[in-house]
Amino acid sequence: MSNRPTIADIAKRVGVSPGAVSFALNGRPGVSEQTRARILEVARDMNWRPHRAARALGGAQAGVVGLVLARDPRTLGSEQFYTQILYGMQDVLSARSSAVQMQLVRDTAAEIDLYRLWASEHRVDGVVLVDLQLDDPRIEVVRSLGLPAVTLGQPGEPGLLPSVWADDAEAMTTIVDYLAALDHRRIAHVAGPPIYQHVARRAAALHEQALVRGLRAGESVGTDFSDAQGAAATRALLSRADRPTAIVYDSDLMAAAGLAVALEMGIEVPRALSVVSFDDSVLTRIVHPALTCLSRDTYALGAQVASALLQAIADPSSREAIQTETPRLVVRGSTARPL
Amino acid sequence: MSNRPTIADIAKRVGVSPGAVSFALNGRPGVSEQTRARILEVARDMNWRPHRAARALGGAQAGVVGLVLARDPRTLGSEQFYTQILYGMQDVLSARSSAVQMQLVRDTAAEIDLYRLWASEHRVDGVVLVDLQLDDPRIEVVRSLGLPAVTLGQPGEPGLLPSVWADDAEAMTTIVDYLAALDHRRIAHVAGPPIYQHVARRAAALHEQALVRGLRAGESVGTDFSDAQGAAATRALLSRADRPTAIVYDSDLMAAAGLAVALEMGIEVPRALSVVSFDDSVLTRIVHPALTCLSRDTYALGAQVASALLQAIADPSSREAIQTETPRLVVRGSTARPL
DNA sequence: GTGGGGTACTAAAACGCTATAGAAGAGGTA
């Protein structure tokens, strides 16, 4: 069953030493073109494949990068974004015959434990840090472990780790400008947990641009990103006397939940309430009305992350911050001029 | 940086041979309890962790199992189910210090290539086959590769591979009985691609039970599982003169898309049309009205799959078919007695 | 006090590959 051919088998058959076969198979000098061709032919004939463990033992790379998502198992649901990221990463990595190992854990502490384990077992060559927090503890951990890493979403200024990011403050500004142009005066924001950097950035951008446009300073309500809290926050906002005429949601899941609440309360969307989602996925298109949202090419983003990570693995001192396309506003049926 | 301790380091410090350290760390006889305790203490002190590649080289397991999803990158969206499966699997596997490698590929051919690659590189110890097809080509491939595998969703009769399955024919029967009791006479089925075993089983069960209950024999419409085709199929069904009063969807994504179509056509749900989803996820709860659906503990299912796979790895001749809980019908707002 | 049988350990090989030092031979130059 497991009599797969080794380099020694090939060497015996061709009549050269294992070292020569290794040279030939890895395309490095040390064998004549003639011998190389013979070796490659025999290798193909015997269906030889490198044994990764043997290579890794010699200090080579594991051929795996890690992506850890810290999620409460009960609030799964917003991971569509990461499925696409994963897809984009895999397409880049598989060209280098690497793979992504995605793991779901309960919280940041478990995530950090996993990085320690992975580093000590040489399981992965590098990791992607997502959902960055203010003063994120993971950054120091991966640095001290010597584990190459790239952050997804940490903006501009050269930080401690290389990063791939998009300007979501600018994106939020676009939303506010769009709503202001429609004559919305009261804009609310159903946000994620304030510990996340991107949540804080968006809230700040909303607030700031509301001031610029002379609107009622937009208020952000924190949630845990779950549909339940998104619904609850919406209900609270819409129950006020001076309720907002537009709500921006940090995720499409919460936006859809909020939309359902509005309908249930008899508040017509978009006539009495405009809804904007900061996130795009199939979800925004299947609810009715379809949601106006920010959209971007998540697959391409994943590909860029993978490239940056390969770069970080090759050159551990790299700290480059790669800015990607700013999410574009896609207008659908959920936004309109208020009554 | 990479000066992680090896067994030899521990041996030197304790003053024994590497072999003795290996015995001690793996809990096998050959060392006195006293020495064992000393070795374990030093190992903990030095923060030793096994080097997986070195172990794998000796023929041990890779500590990774594979889960491949064949999906067109554009029709991503129904993978919530698998995210939960993944979570359940990981919790079982991490107790055995194993992990899951999930990979998305374009089609079954690419999936098979991946199995060949994984087997030849010793990358995974086993794989889970999902989305089984009629006369599925993957089964013969993994068998010929000697790659331990478990199928998810292949029913009962001892097949060529061990399996974990649920009785979805029974579940469909429950749905038909429920709708018949509400006096629905015309039930349609927006199904997935007919090449899938579970799709065929459900369609057959619907047809059969419709006959039993004396209803108009329920018709199944095939789709590619995308929201677009789910919407199109719904539109076609609802445009007929004798349109159905209830539609059963094979996925929650299509059910939600179908719901939106009905609303858009001015067909009230549930008064003029009842909607049932064969799948549960957060999606069924955030649309309005919330969807009546079949629900099951997907996390637990993933855990069972992982256990079965570990079993299959330990005993490659195993062919056990483990039946899991039949999905339960959860009634929500999208179903009612027809007008 | 010799042999038998256990226990506690060591030495060395093996897993499959890569890397490095060096050997053998060809060819050129002085």
Added chain:
DNA sequence: TACCTCTTCTATAGCGTTTTAGTACCCCAC
């Protein structure tokens, strides 16, 4: 002929672990 260089290859060590065969020692029985 002696010396050097270049190419092409071989031999060998090494990566970290497990496993096997073997050794040293002790205890006990005869």
